[in-house]
Amino acid sequence: MSFPLLGACFLPVAASAAPMVAIGDNAALFLTGVAEIRYEDNVFRDRTGRVDDFRFRFEPGVELQFGSGLAQASFFASAEVVRWADESDLNDEFLHLLFNASLDESVYRINFHARYDERATNDMDANLQARLLEREETALGVNGRYMFTNLTSMGLGFNYDRREYKQNNASGHESYSIPVSGYYQISPGLDAQVGYVYRRVDVLNPFVQGINQDYRDNSVYVGAVGQMGSPMWVGDVKVGWTQRKFLERQVQTIFGPMTVPSRTLDSMTYDVGLTYNAVNSSHTLRVERDYLNSVVGGRNFSRAQISFGSRFQLQPMWSANTMIGYNRSDYSGIDRRDDSYFLRAGLVYNPNEYVRFSASLTHQRVDDNDRVDAGSDYRVNILSVSASLRY
Numbered sequence: 001m002s003f004p005l006l007g008a009c010f011l012p013v014a015a016s017a018a019p020m021v022a023i024g025d026n027a028a029l030f031l032t033g034v035a036e037i038r039y040e041d042n043v044f045r046d047r048t049g050r051v052d053d054f055r056f057r058f059e060p061g062v063e064l065q066f067g068s069g070l071a072q073a074s075f076f077a078s079a080e081v082v083r084w085a086d087e088s089d090l091n092d093e094f095l096h097l098l099f100n101a102s103l104d105e106s107v108y109r110i111n112f113h114a115r116y117d118e119r120a121t122n123d124m125d126a127n128l129q130a131r132l133l134e135r136e137e138t139a140l141g142v143n144g145r146y147m148f149t150n151l152t153s154m155g156l157g158f159n160y161d162r163r164e165y166k167q168n169n170a171s172g173h174e175s176y177s178i179p180v181s182g183y184y185q186i187s188p189g190l191d192a193q194v195g196y197v198y199r200r201v202d203v204l205n206p207f208v209q210g211i212n213q214d215y216r217d218n219s220v221y222v223g224a225v226g227q228m229g230s231p232m233w234v235g236d237v238k239v240g241w242t243q244r245k246f247l248e249r250q251v252q253t254i255f256g257p258m259t260v261p262s263r264t265l266d267s268m269t270y271d272v273g274l275t276y277n278a279v280n281s282s283h284t285l286r287v288e289r290d291y292l293n294s295v296v297g298g299r300n301f302s303r304a305q306i307s308f309g310s311r312f313q314l315q316p317m318w319s320a321n322t323m324i325g326y327n328r329s330d331y332s333g334i335d336r337r338d339d340s341y342f343l344r345a346g347l348v349y350n351p352n353e354y355v356r357f358s359a360s361l362t363h364q365r366v367d368d369n370d371r372v373d374a375g376s377d378y379r380v381n382i383l384s385v386s387a388s389l390r391y
Contacts, residue, residue: 009026011090015067015111023066025068026066026067026068027064027065027066027067028064028065029062029063029064030062030063030065030158030390030391031060031061031062031063031077031389031390032060032061032062032063032078032287032388032389032390032391033058033059033060033388034057034058034059034062034078034386034387034389035057035058035059035365035386035387035391036054036055036056036057036058036385036386036387037054037056037057037384037385037386038054038055038056038057038382038383038385039046039052039053039054039055039383039384040052040053040055040380040381040382041381041382042268042378042379042380042381043055043084043087043090043132043198044122044131044132045122045123045366045378045380046378047377047378051087053084053085053086053390054084054085054086054088054263055082055083055084055085056082056083056084056085057080057081057082057083057386058081058284059078059079059080059081059096060078060079061076061077061078061079061096062076062077063075063205063368063390064079070103070104070105071101071104072101072102073099073100073101073102074099074100074101075097075098075099076096076097076098076388077096077097077195078095078096078098079093079094079095079096080093080094080095080096080118080358081093082094082120086311090120090132092120092134092147093116094119094120095116095117095118096114096116096117096118097114097115097116097117098113098114098115098116098328099112099113099114099115100112100113101113102105107146107147108144108145108146108147108359109144109145110143110144111142111144112140112141112142112338113139113140113141114139114140115138115139115140115194116136116137116138117136117137117138117262118134118135118136118137119134119135119137120132120133120134120135121133129363131167132163133167133170134165134166134167135163135164135165135166135170135172136163136164137161137162137163138160138161138162138163139159139160139161139162140159140160141157141158141159142157142158142161143155143156143157143158143159143179143231143373144156144157145183151184151185152182152183152185153182153183154180154181154185155179155180155181155182155183155195156179156180156181156370157178157179158176158177158178159176159177159178159179160175161173161174161175161177162175162204162206162386163204164172164204165205167171168205170203170205171203171205171293172203172204172205173201173202173203173204173293174201174202174204175198175199175200175201175202176199176200177196177197177198177200178193178198178199179196179197179246180195180196180197180206181193181194181195181196182194182195182226186224188227188228189226189231189379190224190225190226190227190228190229191224191225191226192219192222192223192224193221193222193223193224193225193238194222194223195220195221195222195240196218196219196220196221197217197218197219197220197221197236198216198217198218198219199216199217199219200214200216200217201215201216201293202214203219203293204290212245213247213249213260213262213300214246214247214249215244215245215246215247215300216244216245217242217243217244217291218242218243218245219240219241219242219243219247219269220240220241221238221239221240221241221269221270222238222239222240223236223237223238223239223240224237225237226248228274231277232276232277232278233274233275233277234274234275234277235272235273235274236271236273237271237272237273237274238270238271238272239260239268239269239270239272240269240270241266241268241269242266242267242268242269242291243264243265243266244264244265244266244267244291244300245262245263245264246262246263246264246265247262248260248261248262258331265291265300265332267289267291267302268289269289269290270287270288270289271287271288271289271290272285272286272287272288273285273286274286280312280313280314281310281311281312281313282310282311283308283309283310283311284307284309284310285306285307285308286305286306286307286309286310287305287306287358288304288305289302289303289304289305290303290326292329292373294333295370300331300332301329301330301331301332302329302330302332303327303328303329304327304328305325305326305327305328305332306325306326306327307323307324307325307326307342308323308324308325308349309322309323309324310322317349317350317351318346318347318348318349318350319348319350320345320346320347320348321344321345321346321347321348322344322345323341323342323343323344323352324342324343324344325341325343326339326340326341326342326343327339327340328340335369336368336369337368337369338367338368338369339365339366339367339368339369340364340365340366340367341364341365342362342363342364342365343362343363343364344360344361344362344363345360345361346358346359346360346361347359347360354389354390354391355387355388355389356387356388356389357386357387357388358384358385358386358387358388359383359384359385359386360380360382360383360384361381361383361384362381362382362383362384363379363380363381363382364379364380365378365379366378366379
């Protein structure tokens with residue numbers, strides 16, 4: 001996964017904010033809004049043709065919360081308007097939709113989510129010259145956990161994800177995954193876990209340059225989740241093995257039809273998250289490794305990532321946050337390796353339950369050792385100032 005470049009994504013100012021409209025006893029309507037000014041010194045994430053510009057963003061929205069007791073649900077919708085000071089060709093409007101629902105009974109818990117997003121961004125796996133990659137993302141999933149006894153439980157889920165790009169030379173994907181997991185309580189608040197995940201990924205808009213192939217994953221893992229010896233330490237640890245099978249595919253080249261044979265790839269995968277919650281701060285370490293697919297070039301690659309983030313409550317109305325990270329992407333079939341370094345620092349001011357002001361500075365550096373395919377080296381610095389409202 002890529003490190004997120006901090007924008008001013010909407011976060012509720014406070015869960016206790018009074019709703020604009022109360023709909024009966026079990027529903028409430030909130031109005032939300034975000035206004036942001038952001039300066040980027042490398043808009044297109046380009047190695048040589050660096051372009052800097054100011055980006056103005058306004059995102060009005062509405063949030064509906066309903067339910068009571070053990071059943072809760074929420075729906076959020078917003079319209080994002082983006083304007084650039086100089087690069088007016090990048091001006092655009094985007095729609096964002098999000099629905100969450102949960103049912104929490106004594107012996108089982110079920111969560112459902114659905115999301116639709118429109119975006120236009122470049123990153124180290126997908127950066128075009130003088131253009132931003134426009135995409136639509138759709139995701140939904142249902143995941144549940146059932147307790148057989150006080151010590152044993154089982155989890156089962158289904159997740160769907162689809163990403164489509166408007167550019168013809170960008171490959172999206174459609175994926176399905178089915179996770180199955182078992183839990184055994186080894187101490188109060190801490191469960192051992194073992195699991196299996198089946199994942200199917202179909203490449204959308206494949207093109208020959210990267211020899212895109214659909215694939216199927218079979219993954220197994222063991223680990224632990226919960227309090228790691230103390231209520232102040234909370235973790236979710238998974239370490240396992242993934243076998244990826246690329247399916248045979250027929251492609252049309254300038255020399256005629258060509259068959260890309262099937263093949264398998266085995267690799268160790270892990271996902272380790274550990275958080276320490278102090279009185280006025282929290283600190284999270286995350287280490288993970290997984291398979292991904294490049295959008296431009298279509299290469300399959302593995303990405304190993306480590307990040308460390310902290311949040312500090314300076315005063316009742318002031319907080320600060322920092323994050324530092326590194327990841328390495330190794331591409332199959334070619335001699336290419338990307339090293340990415342990430343640093344972010346932010347400051348937040350919450351004068352009341354309705355309004356939130358924030359400022360952040362982000363730096364990302366990507367080093368690519370491949371000089372054959374033009375690589376994706378770049379440096380980018382982003383300064384963002386924003387205001388959020390939830391009423």
